[in-house]
Structure formats: C-alpha cells, structure tokens
Amino acid sequence: MRSNKNIPETVQDLVNGVEQLVSLPEVCFMVNDLVNDPNSDITQIGSVISQDPDLTARLLKLVNSSFYGFDKPIDTVTRAVMVVGLRELQHMVWASSAVETFSNLSPADANMAGFWRHSIFCAVTARILARECNILHPERMYVAGLLHDIGRLLIFHKLPKKASKIIAEERSNPDRDIASIENEILGYDHAQIGMALCNSWELPNSLATAIGYHHQPELVDSFKLETSILHVANVMAHALEMGDEEKFQERTNAVAWELLNLTDDAIKRTLQEAVMQFLEALELLLPGASQRI
Numbered sequence: 001m002r003s004n005k006n007i008p009e010t011v012q013d014l015v016n017g018v019e020q021l022v023s024l025p026e027v028c029f030m031v032n033d034l035v036n037d038p039n040s041d042i043t044q045i046g047s048v049i050s051q052d053p054d055l056t057a058r059l060l061k062l063v064n065s066s067f068y069g070f071d072k073p074i075d076t077v078t079r080a081v082m083v084v085g086l087r088e089l090q091h092m093v094w095a096s097s098a099v100e101t102f103s104n105l106s107p108a109d110a111n112m113a114g115f116w117r118h119s120i121f122c123a124v125t126a127r128i129l130a131r132e133c134n135i136l137h138p139e140r141m142y143v144a145g146l147l148h149d150i151g152r153l154l155i156f157h158k159l160p161k162k163a164s165k166i167i168a169e170e171r172s173n174p175d176r177d178i179a180s181i182e183n184e185i186l187g188y189d190h191a192q193i194g195m196a197l198c199n200s201w202e203l204p205n206s207l208a209t210a211i212g213y214h215h216q217p218e219l220v221d222s223f224k225l226e227t228s229i230l231h232v233a234n235v236m237a238h239a240l241e242m243g244d245e246e247k248f249q250e251r252t253n254a255v256a257w258e259l260l261n262l263t264d265d266a267i268k269r270t271l272q273e274a275v276m277q278f279l280e281a282l283e284l285l286l287p288g289a290s291q292r293i
Contacts, residue, residue: 011188014158015196024201027052028097032202035090045086046078049093058096059089062284067277091139094203095123095146099285102153115153116286118237119146124281125274126233132266133229144210144230146285151193155182162186179215191215218255228256236271 008014030048034040050056056077063080064073074080081089103116123145130138156163162185169181182189195212210226213219214234217227231253239248249257262270 008158009187011192011196014154014188014193015200024094024097024101025052025055027055028093029202031090031093035086042078042081042086045089046076046081049077054100055093055096058100058284059092062092062096063089065280065284067280087137088139091137091143095139095143096285098143098147098150102150103286115149117282118241119149120281120285121240121274121278122146122148122230122233122237124277125236125270126230128270128273128277129229129233129260129262132262132270133225133260135225135229140204140207141210141226141229141233144207144214144226145233147194147198147207148211148214148230148234149190149194150197150211151190152178154193154197155186155190159186177215189215217253217259225259228253228259231256232260232262236274240271240274 027048031045034045034048049059059077059080060074063084064070068084070083074083077089084092099116123142126141126145127138130141135141155166165185166178166181169185170176170178173181179189179191191212191214195208198208198211206223206226209220209223210230213227214230217224217231220227235248235252239251
C-alpha cells in the first residue's frame with residue numbers, strides 16, 4: 001500500500017528536485033544546438049567539444065576502440081566528426097557525459113557495480129539489435145540502454161527508505177516486474193522518472209519514449225521499434241546476468257518480439273557480440289570498473 005508521506009506526488013516533482021544534482025554539462029546542450037543548426041559546421045562542433053579536455057579524451061578513446069574499427073588512429077574531434085558523423089558523435093557525447101554525471105551519484109544502499117554492469121550490457125545489446133533491425137543512427141540505442149534504469153538511481157538517492165522496501169519486495173518475489181513494485185509503493189516507476197528526466201534535458205522524443213516505456217512497449221504508438229529494441233535488450237541483459245539466456249524469450253513482451261522479428265542466427269550473433277563487447281565498453285565508460293566487477 002502506498003503512503004504519500006515524504007513521497008513526491010508526481011514524477012515531475014521528483015525530477016524537479018534533482019535537476020541540479022544530475023544536470024548534464026553545458027557542452028551537451030551546445031553540441032545539440034550546433035547539430036540541429038543547418039548553418040553550423042564540423043569545425044565549430046569540434047571546437048566546442050575540444051574546450052572540454054576530459055570529454056575530448058573520452059570521445060577519442062571511444063572512437064578509436066574496436067567498436068568502430070578504423071584502420072588509422074583518429075587524433076582530433078573534428079576528424080572524429082568527419083568519420084563517425086554528426087549524429088553518431090552527438091550520441092557519443094550524451095553517452096559519455098551521462099555516465100560521467102551519474103557515476104558521481106552513488107546512493108549508499110545501491111549496488112552501483114551491478115547497476116552499471118546491467119546498464120552497459122543493455123546498452124551494448126541495444127546497439128547490436130538496432131543494427132540487426134537496420135535502424136537509423138543505432139548509437140542512440142546505446143544511449144537509451146545506458147539511461148534506461150537511471151530513474152532507479154534517483155529513487156535510491158531521494159527516497160532511500162522506499163527504495164529499501166522496493167528492493168526487499170523484489171528479492172522476495174523475483175518474478176514480479178520491478179516497475180509494478182515501484183508503482184505499488186510510489187505511485188510511479190523508474191521508467192517514468194527516466195523519461196521525465198530526458199524531457200527535462202530536451203533529449204530526443206525517441207530516446208525519452210523508449211526509456212519511459214521499456215517495460216511496456218505495447219503501449220506506445222510512436223517510436224515503437226526503438227522502444228521494443230530497448231525492451232528486448234533489457235530482457236536479454238537480465239537473462240545473461242542470470243545465466244538463463246535460453247529462456248529470455250519467455251520473458252519478452254510478445255508485441256516487441258514480433259516487431260523485431262529476429263531470426264535464430266540474429267539472436268545468436270547478438271548474444272555473442274554483446275558478451276565480447278561488454279568488458280571493453282565498461283572500461284571505456286568507467287575506467288577501472290572491470291577490475292571491480
């Protein structure tokens with residue numbers, strides 16, 4: 001039974017209370033504006049990103065990783081924009097900045113290693129599935145995977161007592177959907193919180209919608225493919241973590257599964273590639289984390 005005492009009445013109330021705590025760096029919004037400005041050019045975008053040395057280093061490390069497989073090293077942001085593309089680089093900026101921002105938010109009772117392990121595994125899997133489905137700009141699904149559970153961190157941080165109840169119920173009833181437990185206790189769930197946060201950052205509707213409905217992909221009319229990809233990636237990631245990948249399809253929403261229409265070969269490729277890419281992705285986004293997990 002939900003008690004309203006000390007619980008923000010709406011998702012927006014909760015998000016409004018944490019915007020300053022987890023605001024994306026200004027460079028993200030500057031890059032967004034430039035990418036959407038038809039009069040901007042590659043040099044301007046490279047110059048803006050280069051003003052942030054840490055972000056520049058992370059982006060160059062990412063673009064030179066085996067994910068992209070370029071023959072020659074890429075040593076400038078401008079060159080990265082040229083070979084990767086504006087939208088892909090924009091998504092890389094979001095991914096790198098979001099992890100950097102949220103890695104500083106470490107609620108005492110949360111298993112942060114497990115949280116990031118799942119988030120990054122989901123991100124890798126979502127990007128692979130997006131390519132299997134020939135979706136435009138698959139890197140955006142990587143960002144969706146990274147951020148899909150970000151609402152859980154806000155619950156842990158702002159509502160620790162309620163978070164403990166949610167965790168206890170989840171452990172007692174592992175077959176229950178976590179979103180339903182959160183709705184019972186809070187009146188809203190982590191997916192809705194994540195969607196509201198994306199909207200407050202003015203991220204694309206496709207990203208916000210996929211995150212907001214990744215537990216209920218059948219409810220969306222727009223961006224149904226993106227939402228379904230994120231849903232399946234999330235289920236796959238959980239299944240791999242539990243060593244139960246043979247049965248993940250049983251836990252997958254039928255509407256999403258039918259829409260993706262994955263062949264057995266595509267599923268096998270996705271699972272194999274996700275396992276191979278996971279540790280490198282973890283090290284790229286959270287250096288040193290692979291030694292702690």
